Amino acid sequence: MRLRQITEGTHDNFVFYNNCVGWDRSDVEDGLQVMIDDGEEITFRRFRMYIDDEDFERVVSDLGYDEHMAIEDDYHVRYYQSRLHGERVYYIVHSAIEFVFVDPDGELYRKMCG
DSSP: OOOOOOOTTOSTTBEEEEEGGGOOGGGIIIIIHHHHHTOEEEOHHHHHHTBOHHHHHHHHHHTTOBTTBOGGGOTTOEEEEEEETTEEEEEEEETTEEEEEEOTTSHHHHHHHO
16 A cells, blocks of 8 residues: 555545454454444535545445445445544445555654565
């Protein structure tokens, strides 16, 4: 994944972090599972306020959505906000797979970068 600088202070800057399929197994119980258990369902509109446009478009395109079927019209998809190791995160649940987005100014993002 190509990492990039995101303008600080904007709402729509949370970037794709990982999905549950590729999650570090040592972090499933204390990280992923806690995030899911504490998740609060939110609207698509609220979710989009916080997510980087490019990352969002890449994820939904990878999931097969396009101009013929938009993800926001798929009633099987759910949107959540939660915390992961104390940091605010947003995630999509699609086909029982969580796609997690994190703040590029946070520690989780810094760890992802290396």
